[in-house]
Amino acid sequence: MIKVLFVCLGNICRSPMAQFVLQQMVDKEGLTELFEIDSAGTHDHNEKDHVGIYYRTKDILTEMKVPFSEHYSKQIRKSDYQNFDYILTMDEGNIEDLKTLLGEDKSKKIYKLLDFTSNPRNIKDPWYTGNFDETYWDVVEGCQSFLKWLKDNKKI
Numbered sequence: 703m704i705k706v707l708f709v710c711l712g713n714i715c716r717s718p719m720a721q722f723v724l725q726q727m728v729d730k731e732g733l734t735e736l737f738e739i740d741s742a743g744t745h746d747h748n749e750k751d752h753v754g755i756y757y758r759t760k761d762i763l764t765e766m767k768v769p770f771s772e773h774y775s776k777q778i779r780k781s782d783y784q785n786f787d788y789i790l791t792m793d794e795g796n797i798e799d800l801k802t803l804l805g806e807d808k809s810k811k812i813y814k815l816l817d818f819t820s821n822p823r824n825i826k827d828p829w830y831t832g833n834f835d836e837t838y839w840d841v842v843e844g845c846q847s848f849l850k851w852l853k854d855n856k857k858i
């Protein structure tokens with residue numbers, strides 16, 4: 703079992719988008735039983751307010767025919783670090799926040815999703831850019847590259 707936790711700031715745009723995009727990819731490849739995929743945020747305020755996936759994230763997932771279920775924002779917990787194998791973040795700010803929340807990445811589980819691509823970079827926050835198309839294609843590139851990396855490294 704490969705346990706993947708996507709992490710962004712608010713856990714209502716990028717990380718739930720990545721969660722459902724990767725889920726669709728593994729389902730299409732018949733790898734469903736091999737994976738557990740979830741998402742979390744570094745901030746706690748959306749969890750306190752019980753905020754679900756942002757409507758523009760739902761809109762792009764619907765437009766791109768990516769199945770999704772409801773997901774309520776939750777802040778990453780220290781126990782998540784033990785529980786998950788890969789903690790895939792969206793940007794440098796997420797990495798910095800995780801250092802504060804979790805301490806040192808002793809088991810080397812924390813990556814930026816686009817580090818698996820040939821063009822490592824941040825995934826910009828669509829909450830601020832308003833560009834959910836760009837986010838979607840970045841997420842697709844990252845998830846495809848992550849799956850390829852798992853295969854190339856004989857993890858699956």
Ligand code: 4NP
Nearest residue numbers: 710711712713714715716829
């Ligand atoms: P996300 O975007 O990190 O991609 O989920 C954000 C969503 C909400 C907020 C910040 C970022 N917010 O401040 O509420």
